[in-house]
Amino acid sequence: MQQLLVDVDTGIDDALALVYLLSRPEVHIRAITCTAGNVGARQVALNNLALLELCGAADIEVAIGAEVPLEIPLRTTEETHGPQGMGYAVLPAPHRKISERHAVDIWVEEVRAHPGEITGLITGPLTNFALALRREPELPRLLKGLVIMGGCFNYQGNTTPTAEWNVSVDPQAAKEVFAAYRGVAQDKLPIVCALESTERIEMRPEHVRRLGEAAGVHEPELVLPEQPEGQRSKSANPLVACLSDAIRFYMEFHRLYDQGFISHMHDAFAAAVAVGRTEFSTRLATVHVETDSPLLMGTTVADFRGIWGQPPNARIVSANNPEQCFDELINSVGRLAASRYHGTRAEVT
Ligand code: RIB
Ligand code: CA
Numbered sequence: 001m002q003q004l005l006v007d008v009d010t011g012i013d014d015a016l017a018l019v020y021l022l023s024r025p026e027v028h029i030r031a032i033t034c035t036a037g038n039v040g041a042r043q044v045a046l047n048n049l050a051l052l053e054l055c056g057a058a059d060i061e062v063a064i065g066a067e068v069p070l071e072i073p074l075r076t077t078e079e080t081h082g083p084q085g086m087g088y089a090v091l092p093a094p095h096r097k098i099s100e101r102h103a104v105d106i107w108v109e110e111v112r113a114h115p116g117e118i119t120g121l122i123t124g125p126l127t128n129f130a131l132a133l134r135r136e137p138e139l140p141r142l143l144k145g146l147v148i149m150g151g152c153f154n155y156q157g158n159t160t161p162t163a164e165w166n167v168s169v170d171p172q173a174a175k176e177v178f179a180a181y182r183g184v185a186q187d188k189l190p191i192v193c194a195l196e197s198t199e200r201i202e203m204r205p206e207h208v209r210r211l212g213e214a215a216g217v218h219e220p221e222l223v224l225p226e227q228p229e230g231q232r233s234k235s236a237n238p239l240v241a242c243l244s245d246a247i248r249f250y251m252e253f254h255r256l257y258d259q260g261f262i263s264h265m266h267d268a269f270a271a272a273v274a275v276g277r278t279e280f281s282t283r284l285a286t287v288h289v290e291t292d293s294p295l296l297m298g299t300t301v302a303d304f305r306g307i308w309g310q311p312p313n314a315r316i317v318s319a320n321n322p323e324q325c326f327d328e329l330i331n332s333v334g335r336l337a338a339s340r341y342h343g344t345r346a347e348v349t
Pocket of ligand 2: 010011013038124267
């Protein structure tokens with residue numbers, strides 16, 4: 001069984017990542033902690049509770065941590081992920097409550113209790129993890145591993161010309177996290193899924209159709225550029241409908257910014273990396289995060305050649321296989337949707 005702790009800012013691609021992890025029988029999510037980012041932390045938590053119920057995994061603890069970044073004011077991006085962070089999808093109010101435990105307590109207590117067993121996955125700003133490192137500086141050695149979605153290296157940012165969103169929301173947290181990993185054994189260094197690899201995970205209408213097919217829906221699930229904006233799914237499968245309505249919003253957003261009618265599934269790729277079910281390679285690097293320059297705030301810089309004379313603190317993904325990743329996501333999530341709402345269905349090639 002693979003033990004995971006995930007910290008998310010759900011968000012559309014966080015939602016696909018979470019549903020994918022819930023579709024994996026070999027994965028045990030010990031808890032889901034929530035950071036403000038795409039939307040406020042409380043809304044992130046409600047999204048996660050509702051998604052867990054939709055997927056029939058309602059017993060996983062969902063907790064909130066810091067509701068604002070370490071130093072700079074919180075910015076959220078409802079424009080990208082929708083007013084509640086799930087695009088056009090409207091999730092029923094969850095029956096369960098947000099945990100009384102604080103996210104930082106969960107990370108510190110769970111990892112101390114299970115040294116070497118838990119892999120961390122962070123798909124939002126690094127605020128909670130930075131606070132957990134302040135409390136337990138041994139976290140990098142106590143964790144089995146860590147996967148981070150964030151940053152961009154020698155690649156255009158998606159928030160400023162040089163900064164990626166998760167790092168941009170809380171640059172000070174990201175700086176502390178990478179500094180804490182200096183000198184840690186290579187096999188424990190964070191695997192960093194940055195924009196140059198996650199923007200290759202371009203979800204297209206064909207992938208949505210295949211997802212519906214894998215879920216055994218009778219009518220093709222069509223999210224098409226020529227359809228009216230905001231058109232809602234008519235799928236009888238609630239999980240397919242939820243993902244379809246979320247992804248449509250995200251595709252319309254990407255089109256608005258001249259990226260085409262596609263959606264970058266950054267976090268779903270990071271989730272598949274965390275459970276070892278997608279192809280990737282990495283390069284060792286020393287990463288620094290800019291926190292002084294107003295114009296370059298949140299810029300992530302990688303020293304791949306040891307020019308700074310500092311030990312590596314990251315393994316940056318340098319190659320991946322988008323179509324294999326989508327095959328994995330579609331078949332696994334499709335199976336979950338079919339088994340939960342229809343009856344089992346074979347894999348779709
Ligand atoms: O830059 C992409 C990242 O920012 C993803 O994690 C997305 O969910 C947003 O949080
Ligand atoms: Ca995210």
